Amino acid sequence: MEFLYEYGLFLAKAITFVLAVIAIIIAIAGAATKQHHKKGELDITDLSEQFIETEEDIIHALLSKEEFKEKEKADKKQEKLKAKADKANAKLAKSGDESAKEPNKAHVFVVDFNGSIDAKEVSSLREEVTAILSVAKPEDEVFVRLESGGGMVHGYGLASSQLDRIRQHNIPLTVSVDKVAASGGYMMACVANNIISAPFAILGSIGVIAQVPNFNKLLKKHDIDFEQFTAGEFKRTVTMFGENTEKGKEKFIEELEETHVLFKNFVSERRPTLDMVKVATGEHWFGTTALELGLVDSIQTSDDYLQGKSKSHKVVAIKYEVKKGLAEKFSKAASLSAESFLGKLLQRNSIFPG
Numbered sequence: 001m002e003f004l005y006e007y008g009l010f011l012a013k014a015i016t017f018v019l020a021v022i023a024i025i026i027a028i029a030g031a032a033t034k035q036h037h038k039k040g041e042l043d044i045t046d047l048s049e050q051f052i053e054t055e056e057d058i059i060h061a062l063l064s065k066e067e068f069k070e071k072e073k074a075d076k077k078q079e080k081l082k083a084k085a086d087k088a089n090a091k092l093a094k095s096g097d098e099s100a101k102e103p104n105k106a107h108v109f110v111v112d113f114n115g116s117i118d119a120k121e122v123s124s125l126r127e128e129v130t131a132i133l134s135v136a137k138p139e140d141e142v143f144v145r146l147e148s149g150g151g152m153v154h155g156y157g158l159a160s161s162q163l164d165r166i167r168q169h170n171i172p173l174t175v176s177v178d179k180v181a182a183s184g185g186y187m188m189a190c191v192a193n194n195i196i197s198a199p200f201a202i203l204g205s206i207g208v209i210a211q212v213p214n215f216n217k218l219l220k221k222h223d224i225d226f227e228q229f230t231a232g233e234f235k236r237t238v239t240m241f242g243e244n245t246e247k248g249k250e251k252f253i254e255e256l257e258e259t260h261v262l263f264k265n266f267v268s269e270r271r272p273t274l275d276m277v278k279v280a281t282g283e284h285w286f287g288t289t290a291l292e293l294g295l296v297d298s299i300q301t302s303d304d305y306l307q308g309k310s311k312s313h314k315v316v317a318i319k320y321e322v323k324k325g326l327a328e329k330f331s332k333a334a335s336l337s338a339e340s341f342l343g344k345l346l347q348r349n350s351i352f353p354g
Contacts, residue, residue: 039322039323040124040127040320040321040322040323041320041321041323042127042128042131042318042319042320042321043317043318043319043320043321044316044317044318044319045316045317045319046314046315046316047110047306047310047315047316047317048310048313048314048315048316051306051307051310051315052310059071105312105313105314106137106139106140106141106312106313106314107136107140107141107313107314107315107316108140108141108142108143108306108309108313108314108315108316109132109136109140109141109142109143109316109317109318110143110144110145110306110315110316110317110318111125111128111129111132111142111143111144111145111317111318111319112144112145112317112319113125113144113145113146113147113148113159113188114147114148115146115147115148115149115150115151115156115159115184115185115188116148116151117150117151117152118151118152118155119148119151119152119155119156119158119159119184120155121159122155122158122159122162124319124320124321124322125159125162125320126162127320128318128319128320129142129162129163129165129166131318131320132166132171132318133165133166133169133171136166136169136171137171138170138171140171140172141171141172141173141174141309141313142166142171142172142173142174143174143175143176143302143305143306143309144163144173144174144175144176144188144192145176145178145302146175146176146177146181146185146188146189147177147178147179147180147181147185148180148181148182148184148185148188149180149182149183149185149202149205150182150183150184150185150186150187150205151183151184152184153184153208153259155184156183156184156185156187156188157187159184159188160184160187160188160191160266163175163188163191163192164191167191167193172193172194173191173192173193173194174192174193174194174195174196174305175188175189175191175192175194175195175196176195176196176197176300176301176302176305177189177195177196177197177198177201177203177287177296178197178198178201178301178302179198179201179202180201180202180203181197181201181202181203182202182203182204182205182284183205183206183207186203186204186205186206186267186295187263187266187267189203190266190267190270190271191270194297194298195295195296195297196296196297196298196299196300196301196302196305197287197290197291197296197298197299197300198287198299198300198301199286199287199288199299200286200287201286201287201290202284202285202286203284203285203286203287203290203295203296204279204283204284204285204290204293204295205282205283205284206263206264206267206276206279206280206281206282207260207263207280207281207282207283208256208259208260208263208282209256209282210252210256212238212239212240213240214238214239214240214241214244215240215241216241216242216243216244219241226239226241226242228241228242234248234251236248237249237251237252237255238252260280263280264276264280267280271294271295273294274293274294274295275293275294278293279293279294279295287299
């Protein structure tokens with residue numbers, strides 16, 4: 001028992017030392033992460049190539065051995081003919097014959113926006129839009145796969161403005177909604193020249209909502225006073241802890257109505273054929289009904305649209321990602337190691353005699 005006691009005491013000291021070292025490492029790594037500005041980079045994926053590879057894999061899987069050999073021969077023959085034609089065209093182009101130049105395929109630039117309540121994803125969206133606009137031509141197209149139930153007005157207002165930049169540069173913009181584009185999400189969608197929707201996607205919710213819990217009665221019940229000091233009559237209209245006045249509530253509702261008017265005007269300017277009295281009630285609809293109301297232009301999934309476009313366009317996905325620095329990676333690894341160590345420690349402690 002004495003041995004176990006001494007061993008337990010030694011182990012406790014060792015654990016304390018290890019945890020102290022880990023805490024210092026995490027603190028240093030965290031400070032280093034804060035000091036370095038996070039820089040991201042563009043991740044570019046050739047979706048056209050993926051479609052071709054998938055198609056070829058399936059075709060090969062369906063062919064018999066004899067058919068597969070025949071196809072290989074035919075493909076090689078086609079490659080030789082194409083190489084010969086390319087060589088001839090290169091000679092003509094070199095001699096100054098402009099008719100020999102093959103026209104480049106137009107591009108479809110694909111962007112994904114999966115929005116949270118505060119629309120923090122707009123920081124990546126603005127980088128993606130800027131990158132696309134630096135190379136896009138009028139014959140190209142920007143395709144946004146949008147999914148959002150909405151959120152904060154200013155966040156989604158900025159996100160909508162980023163998409164509006166594409167329209168201002170006369171680049172065709174298509175927004176696809178496979179699941180949901182409601183409230184702020186629809187504010188973004190309505191910027192597009194063309195909106196496509198899956199049959200059961202949720203769209204609309206052109207309205208404004210605010211929910212504020214009030215704990216004033218609970219505080220009074222426990223004899224707790226809440227004091228709030230402001231300069232300006234409507235610096236604070238409603239509060240969570242104080243007693244809300246009728247005048248404050250009326251002002252708050254007035255502000256909601258003003259926001260709703262701005263929202264309706266924004267949508268109406270971009271889709272002037274909409275009956276705003278009918279669609280701006282805060283209701284949402286499934287894709288098929290949204291088509292009847294004019295909220296969308298066609299019923300189609302993003303997959304079907306892009307697969308079709310890949311036949312005539314080069315489809316490229318653009319994603320801006322912030323890469324984690326060495327300090328951040330080290331900090332995360334140290335944190336996980338500490339959690340793992342503590343977990344194992346708890347397991348081991350359970351076998352010691354009490």
